[in-house]
Amino acid sequence: MGARVAMVNARGVDLSVTIGALKLDYPTLMGSGCYGSGEEFAPFVDLARIGGVVLKSVTRLPRLGNPTPRLVHTPAGMLNAIGLQNPGIEWYLDHEVEKFANRPCAIIGSVAGFSVDDYAYVGERLAARAEIDALEVNISCPNVASEGETFACDPHLTAEVVRAVRGVTDKTLIVKLSPNVTDIASIAREAEAAGADALAVINTVRGMAIDVERWQPRLGNVTGGLSGAAIRPIAVLAVYEVARAVKIPIVGQGGIETASDALEFLLAGASAISIGTANFTDPQIPVGIAAELMLYLQQRNLRSLAQIVGKANVGFANAYQYEGDEG
Amino acid sequence: MATAASSAAIHHAFILDRQELAPGVVLLGFNAPELVRMTVPGQFVMVVPPSGESAAVALGIYEASEGRASVLFFVVGKRTAKLAALREGDVISLAGPLGNGFTLGAARDVAIVAGGVGIASVLLAAQALVRAGARVRLYYGARSSVSLVERERFARHGCEVHVATDDGSVGHSGYVTELFGRTDEPPDLILACGPTPMLRAVARIAEEMNVPAQLSLEETFACGVGGCWGCVVPLAGTSAQAPSFPPPERDGSDVVYARVCKEGPVFWAHELRW
Ligand SMILES: Cc1cc2nc3c(=O)[nH]c(=O)nc-3n(C[C@H](O)[C@H](O)[C@H](O)COP(=O)(O)OP(=O)(O)OC[C@H]3O[C@@H](n4cnc5c(N)ncnc54)[C@H](O)[C@@H]3O)c2cc1C
Ligand SMILES: Cc1cc2nc3c(=O)[nH]c(=O)nc-3n(C[C@H](O)[C@H](O)[C@H](O)COP(=O)(O)O)c2cc1C
Ligand code: FES
Numbered sequence: 162m163g164a165r166v167a168m169v170n171a172r173g174v175d176l177s178v179t180i181g182a183l184k185l186d187y188p189t190l191m192g193s194g195c196y197g198s199g200e201e202f203a204p205f206v207d208l209a210r211i212g213g214v215v216l217k218s219v220t221r222l223p224r225l226g227n228p229t230p231r232l233v234h235t236p237a238g239m240l241n242a243i244g245l246q247n248p249g250i251e252w253y254l255d256h257e258v259e260k261f262a263n264r265p266c267a268i269i270g271s272v273a274g275f276s277v278d279d280y281a282y283v284g285e286r287l288a289a290r291a292e293i294d295a296l297e298v299n300i301s302c303p304n305v306a307s308e309g310e311t312f313a314c315d316p317h318l319t320a321e322v323v324r325a326v327r328g329v330t331d332k333t334l335i336v337k338l339s340p341n342v343t344d345i346a347s348i349a350r351e352a353e354a355a356g357a358d359a360l361a362v363i364n365t366v367r368g369m370a371i372d373v374e375r376w377q378p379r380l381g382n383v384t385g386g387l388s389g390a391a392i393r394p395i396a397v398l399a400v401y402e403v404a405r406a407v408k409i410p411i412v413g414q415g416g417i418e419t420a421s422d423a424l425e426f427l428l429a430g431a432s433a434i435s436i437g438t439a440n441f442t443d444p445q446i447p448v449g450i451a452a453e454l455m456l457y458l459q460q461r462n463l464r465s466l467a468q469i470v471g472k473a474n475v476g477f478a479n480a481y482q483y484e485g486d487e488g
Numbered sequence: 489m490a491t492a493a494s495s496a497a498i499h500h501a502f503i504l505d506r507q508e509l510a511p512g513v514v515l516l517g518f519n520a521p522e523l524v525r526m527t528v529p530g531q532f533v534m535v536v537p538p539s540g541e542s543a544a545v546a547l548g549i550y551e552a553s554e555g556r557a558s559v560l561f562f563v564v565g566k567r568t569a570k571l572a573a574l575r576e577g578d579v580i581s582l583a584g585p586l587g588n589g590f591t592l593g594a595a596r597d598v599a600i601v602a603g604g605v606g607i608a609s610v611l612l613a614a615q616a617l618v619r620a621g622a623r624v625r626l627y628y629g630a631r632s633s634v635s636l637v638e639r640e641r642f643a644r645h646g647c648e649v650h651v652a653t654d655d656g657s658v659g660h661s662g663y664v665t666e667l668f669g670r671t672d673e674p675p676d677l678i679l680a681c682g683p684t685p686m687l688r689a690v691a692r693i694a695e696e697m698n699v700p701a702q703l704s705l706e707e708t709f710a711c712g713v714g715g716c717w718g719c720v721v722p723l724a725g726t727s728a729q730a731p732s733f734p735p736p737e738r739d740g741s742d743v744v745y746a747r748v749c750k751e752g753p754v755f756w757a758h759e760l761r762w
Contacts, residue, residue, distance in 0.1 A: 194716060196711075197716070205583050225743070226717065229745075234708065235542075237542065243716065243717050246745060389542040390540070391542075439542075443536045443544065445498065
C-alpha cells in the first residue's frame, strides 16, 4: 500500500480503525461509484490522508448502464441512476486493477451481480489480486431492473450471496445493505451469520423526480437512488438499528458532509464512515472531517474513535467495540 | 479532443470584481494565476457554492489572462443563486481547469455558434483564433436582447458578430441556427456551445455544409472529474473520443457512453449518437 501518513498527533490521538483484517489509517472511506478509482480525485486531495477508496461496483459482464439523464439535483441531495455501467470483470482485471498498486490508502473492490454465482465469481477474481485490500459486496443497487436490489431485500438471498463470497476469499468482506427494506436489522443479522466481517450502512434511498413541463420522469431510468444530506437521518437510524443487531463493525454512510455528521454515525454505532456525495461539493471534505475528528477526541482527552462508537445507542450490542481500548 | 488539461488543482481565489450584466446574468472575476496559466479554450471549472449544496457548479472559463479568470453564469437554481450573492473580496474555491477544450488547429475561417449562456465557453477560443489571424464569425442567439450579453466585447476582439433573438428584439427574429444556416460562405471549422436542440441543429447544418464541427455539451454533473459516470452521452463505439471501456462488441452494442466532464465537454459532432 506504499508509505502512509498516520494521523497520530503528539498527544497520541489515533484515528486508525480496523475492520476485520483491514487496517485504515483514517476512518474515512470514499463511497463506491462516487470516487471512480481514486485517480480522478488525486489532483484535488492527498489520497494518503483518507482511509480508502471503495471502487466502483463491477459485474461479471460489461454493462452499458442506464439511459440518460442519469443525475438530478434535488433539495439537499441528488438522485442518480447510473445502472452499474462498468467494463466487466475481465477487462477490469486486465486494464484497471493494476492502477491501484502503490496507492497510499486502502483499496476496496466492490462486487455486484445478478446471481449468487456471479457474486462468487467476481468476488474470487477480484480478491485474488494483490492490489485489492478488501471486498465490499453490493447487494443493494437500486438502479438495475429487478434483480440488483433483490438480494438485499431478502434475508435468505443475502445469506446465500455472503456465504458464496465468503467461500472464495479470506480478505475482509464488507456487505452493503439497502435502506429500502422493512427490517434492515434482520438482513444485517443474516449477513453477519453468513460470514460478513463488516456492514456498509446504507446504500441510496429509492426516489423519483418529475419534470412538470414535459410531464415526464426526470431520469432516463424513471427511478433513482437518493444520496446526500437529504438521507442522513434515514442512514443514522439504520446504523442505530443495525448496531443493536450485530457485533461486527459498521461503515456508516449517507449524507455525511461534516465532522459533526460523521460523529452522529459513530455515536449511533458505526466504527468508520464513508463519504460519497459530499466529494462532489468539495473533494477536500474527507480530509477536513478527519482533522476535525482528531480535534474532537483531543478536546475530550480521548485516544481513539473506538471510545465513542455507539455511545448514543442505548441497546448497543457491538461487543467488538465495547472491548475497545478505554485508555 | 486533443487539447487536454496538463494538470488541474483546487484553487482558492479572491473575487476581484462582480458585474450584473443583465438581470440574473453575473460575471465573477477572480485572481487565479495558476488556473490562468493552465487553461485552454473550452475548459471548465467546478465552483464550490458557499454552503450546504450537494455538488459544485460546472462553469465554463470565460476569461483567463494576466492572473485573472472569470466565469459568466445565469442564475437558474439554488447553487447559481448562492454564487451570485458573492461579493468582491470573498474567497471562492474551485477545481480546474477540467475537461478537454476546443481543437483549433490551423482553421482560417471559423464560425462560432453560441446560444444563451453558451457564450461563456467560447470567448477564449474566439480570442485565440483572432490572435492566430483567423476570420471569426460569431452567431449569437438569446431569448431577447436583454440577455444577449457581451456581444460588443466579441466585436472589439475582432469577431464579426451576427445576432438573433427569439422575440425579435434585436437582430434576426428566431433561432440563431436559422441565421447561421443561411450563410453562403461555409467556414472551415464550426464551434458551438448552447442548449441541446441548438447543438443538434448545428450538427445538421455542419453535415450539410460538410464542415467539421466541435460541440461543447452540457449535462448535469455530479463529480465533474470522471468519477461517477453520471454525465454521459452516447458516442459511436468506434469514436476516437470514446473512453476505453466498455468494449462495445462485448456489450452487443455499437454505442458507448462517454463522460461529458472527462472525455468532453467538447466532442466532434459526427461522433455523437443522439
Ligand atoms: C461543462 C459545463 C459548463 C457550463 N458552463 C456554464 C457557464 O459558463 N455558465 C452558466 O450559466 N452555466 C454553465 N453551465 C450550466 C451550469 O452548470 C448549471 O446551470 C448549474 O449547475 C445550475 O445550478 P443550479 O443549482 O443553480 O440550478 P439547478 O437547480 O441545477 O437547475 C438547473 C436547471 O434545471 C432546472 N430545474 C432544476 N430543478 C428543477 C425542478 N425541480 N423543476 C423544474 N426545473 C428544474 C432549473 O430551472 C434550471 O433551468 C455549464 C454546465 C456544464 C456541464
Ligand atoms: C453517483 C453515484 C453512484 C453510486 N454508485 C454506486 C455503486 O456503483 N455501488 C455502490 O455500492 N454504491 C453506489 N453509490 C452509493 C454510494 O456509495 C453511497 O452508499 C450513497 O451515495 C450514500 O452516501 P452519500 O450520501 O455520502 O453519497 C453511488 C452513489 C452515487 C451518488
Ligand atoms: S460528472 Fe461524474 S463522471 Fe462526469
